[in-house]
Amino acid sequence: METKEARLAAIPKAILFEEEGDRFYILDQTRLPTEEVIEEQTNVEQVYDSIYQLKVRGAPAIGIAGAYGLLISLRDAVSMPRDDFVALARKNAEYLNSSRPTAVNLSWALNRMLTIVDAFPAEGSAQELYDLLRAEAIAIHQSDIATCRLIGEHGATLIDEGSGVMTLCNAGALATGGIGTALAPMYVAWADGKRFKAYSNETRPLLQGARITSWELHHFGVDVTLIVDSVASYLMKLGKVDLIIVGADRVAANGDTANKIGTSSLAINAKHYGVPFYIACPYSTIDPSSKSGADIVVEERGPEEVIYIKGQQIAPADVKVFNPAFDVTDHELIAGFITEKGIIRPPYDFAN
Amino acid sequence: METKEARLAAIPKAILFEEEGDRFYILDQTRLPTEEVIEEQTNVEQVYDSIYQLKVRGAPAIGIAGAYGLLISLRDAVSMPRDDFVALARKNAEYLNSSRPTAVNLSWALNRMLTIVDAFPAEGSAQELYDLLRAEAIAIHQSDIATCRLIGEHGATLIDEGSGVMTLCNAGALATGGIGTALAPMYVAWADGKRFKAYSNETRPLLQGARITSWELHHFGVDVTLIVDSVASYLMKLGKVDLIIVGADRVAANGDTANKIGTSSLAINAKHYGVPFYIACPYSTIDPSSKSGADIVVEERGPEEVIYIKGQQIAPADVKVFNPAFDVTDHELIAGFITEKGIIRPPYDFAN
Numbered sequence: 001m002e003t004k005e006a007r008l009a010a011i012p013k014a015i016l017f018e019e020e021g022d023r024f025y026i027l028d029q030t031r032l033p034t035e036e037v038i039e040e041q042t043n044v045e046q047v048y049d050s051i052y053q054l055k056v057r058g059a060p061a062i063g064i065a066g067a068y069g070l071l072i073s074l075r076d077a078v079s080m081p082r083d084d085f086v087a088l089a090r091k092n093a094e095y096l097n098s099s100r101p102t103a104v105n106l107s108w109a110l111n112r113m114l115t116i117v118d119a120f121p122a123e124g125s126a127q128e129l130y131d132l133l134r135a136e137a138i139a140i141h142q143s144d145i146a147t148c149r150l151i152g153e154h155g156a157t158l159i160d161e162g163s164g165v166m167t168l169c170n171a172g173a174l175a176t177g178g179i180g181t182a183l184a185p186m187y188v189a190w191a192d193g194k195r196f197k198a199y200s201n202e203t204r205p206l207l208q209g210a211r212i213t214s215w216e217l218h219h220f221g222v223d224v225t226l227i228v229d230s231v232a233s234y235l236m237k238l239g240k241v242d243l244i245i246v247g248a249d250r251v252a253a254n255g256d257t258a259n260k261i262g263t264s265s266l267a268i269n270a271k272h273y274g275v276p277f278y279i280a281c282p283y284s285t286i287d288p289s290s291k292s293g294a295d296i297v298v299e300e301r302g303p304e305e306v307i308y309i310k311g312q313q314i315a316p317a318d319v320k321v322f323n324p325a326f327d328v329t330d331h332e333l334i335a336g337f338i339t340e341k342g343i344i345r346p347p348y349d350f351a352n
Numbered sequence: 353m354e355t356k357e358a359r360l361a362a363i364p365k366a367i368l369f370e371e372e373g374d375r376f377y378i379l380d381q382t383r384l385p386t387e388e389v390i391e392e393q394t395n396v397e398q399v400y401d402s403i404y405q406l407k408v409r410g411a412p413a414i415g416i417a418g419a420y421g422l423l424i425s426l427r428d429a430v431s432m433p434r435d436d437f438v439a440l441a442r443k444n445a446e447y448l449n450s451s452r453p454t455a456v457n458l459s460w461a462l463n464r465m466l467t468i469v470d471a472f473p474a475e476g477s478a479q480e481l482y483d484l485l486r487a488e489a490i491a492i493h494q495s496d497i498a499t500c501r502l503i504g505e506h507g508a509t510l511i512d513e514g515s516g517v518m519t520l521c522n523a524g525a526l527a528t529g530g531i532g533t534a535l536a537p538m539y540v541a542w543a544d545g546k547r548f549k550a551y552s553n554e555t556r557p558l559l560q561g562a563r564i565t566s567w568e569l570h571h572f573g574v575d576v577t578l579i580v581d582s583v584a585s586y587l588m589k590l591g592k593v594d595l596i597i598v599g600a601d602r603v604a605a606n607g608d609t610a611n612k613i614g615t616s617s618l619a620i621n622a623k624h625y626g627v628p629f630y631i632a633c634p635y636s637t638i639d640p641s642s643k644s645g646a647d648i649v650v651e652e653r654g655p656e657e658v659i660y661i662k663g664q665q666i667a668p669a670d671v672k673v674f675n676p677a678f679d680v681t682d683h684e685l686i687a688g689f690i691t692e693k694g695i696i697r698p699p700y701d702f703a704n
Contacts, residue, residue, distance in 0.1 A: 327589070
């Protein structure tokens with residue numbers, strides 16, 4: 001009989017690292033859902049492009065890709081003089097960091113790698129430094145795998161046999177190095193043998209729920225149903241939703257949560273219909289320096305994401321568009337935060 | 353100085369009838385928003401196809417197109433013997449009615465035309481019957497124009513200078529023979545010189561808000577901003593929405609209202625943020641035989657409307673989809689019904 005671990009191993013992966021030969025692969029997410037292409041990354045320019053073009057996306061996954069990307073850019077340089085090797089490492093890290101300048105996890109992971117470089121003794125060899133960087137990249141990846149799994153185990157306790165579980169956007173395996181954040185509880189519950197119905201909001205404008213979440217859950221075998229975003233409320237009215245779990249981009253000290261646009265509408269509908277609404281995120285997503293949602297600046301993006309879908313024009317080319325990427329959900333609408341340290345219940349006080 | 357009537361005359365029209373020569377034209381809505389093509393309808397097969405292919409859509413507009421379509425199919429037959437003319441009229445009416453069998457307004461308009469045929473005296477000529485049918489088709493059209501205008505005048509009293517007014521889907525000029533239902537108050541207020549901001553929800557899956565509403569408001573000159581559906585709640589949070597007006601497909605005796613999917617989510621968010629939420633509809637949309645929303649059957653449509661957008665695949669081809677075309681908004685969430693008879697306030701009792 002297949003073990004739980006074997007079942008979980010079948011979840012699609014954004015990032016693969018082969019320890020034999022230090023080979024680094026990504027799943028090209030721009031080709032989903034129509035093509036499943038795993039692309040080896042062999043040089044630093046390619047990794048830059050993969051991050052820039054969103055072939056790899058999701059904050060944790062980008063950080064891990066940055067670390068492995070730096071590593072493989074040094075793989076063939078271990079015979080260099082030590083100082084040349086160090087200079088190359090710094091140059092490549094800076095280059096990779098510019099692929100998505102606002103991605104906090106990317107600079108965080110690259111800084112972890114550079115800390116190794118900075119602390120490396122002058123008498124060490126390039127090969128020795130490479131081995132330390134290799135261990136650090138793997139540690140960054142493994143730590144994310146462990147965090148996702150813990151979020152999954154804690155969150156799975158909320159999922160009942162025969163229930164309906166809804167999510168938005170993609171806080172899934174393909175956004176992380178592991179089994180995801182918001183989707184991790186679904187994967188663990190399913191691997192534990194629980195059967196339930198998952199509902200994936202398509203998540204306009206960029207359709208991550210349609211393109212990625214419904215693909216990865218469907219690929220794994222979870223019973224997932226795709227809906228347009230405005231169906232979520234009606235599904236709750238029909239009594240088909242028992243639990244909502246979404247991810248987070250940033251959590252303020254009082255629990256107010258910035259996440260993909262549409263999150264706060266889901267939470268308001270959930271309150272109206274009495275459906276518990278949870279945020280799943282690593283503890284590192286909590287930003288005590290933001291006191292409340294009022295301190296979080298919401299990114300506005302261009303009109304073309306709304307007016308064109310896969311190159312097809314769906315609205316007047318010159319119409320005004322308001323296209324905020326995120327919204328902020330009031331902490332009073334959130335039943336709990338599912339983290340690697342357990343489920344945190346209100347009242348929230350993340351200041352300390 | 354341009355008069356209010358002159359301003360209102362510039363609103364795009366779904367249907368045009370030239371009394372000189374009895375020529376019937378439609379705006380081909382399938383080509384919007386990229387092309388503005390007015391197509392003369394010259395025979396009954398063409399009118400059938402125009403209705404079937406949704407070149408003309410929206411319940412009132414389809415009814416009017418059916419009436420004019422029947423009329424022009426008889427235009428060159430007035431020299432026929434009277435009985436042959438009557439037989440042709442019945443045959444063409446039956447054929448046109450089959451273009452969208454579930455469209456109540458289409459059969460209603462064609463039945464009004466056939467009532468003229470049935471009551472026509474045996475001694476009358478084909479030309480005399482044609483003239484009566486012509487008057488009836490024009491009356492159906494003019495009555496809709498008058499209804500829309502009255503809805504607009506009543507609803508415009510709710511729109512304040514400098515306010516924000518939101519709508520969903522297209523209950524606009526292009527859905528009617530006149531200036532629309534939900535959009536009529538915006539057109540009248542704008543023609544009266546009030547300046548405000550209109551917000552159009554794109555309305556997935558079929559994007560009527562993006563393709564049609566934002567096009568017609570923008571074309572007329574109303575300051576309209578397009579949003580994806582899940583931005584509506586965030587706009588309310590930002591305090592930018594003072595009023596929401598949407599159309600209706602059917603209103604039950606207690607005021608529960610079936611309308612495009614997404615309507616009830618808007619209404620729930622409106623309640624949360626204290627934004628007044630109105631339905632604009634002709635009195636004929638009220639169905640006293642439905643006691644409440646529980647009596648209204650919601651049409652479910654196929655998965656392809658969600659999985660493909662203009663032929664582009666955005667989700668796994670074989671993923672499950674739940675695609676209800678409508679939802680039902682609880683009467684307690686509705687601040688009023690804007691009708692040709694005035695604004696009806698709660699408590700609602702349409703049973704009598």
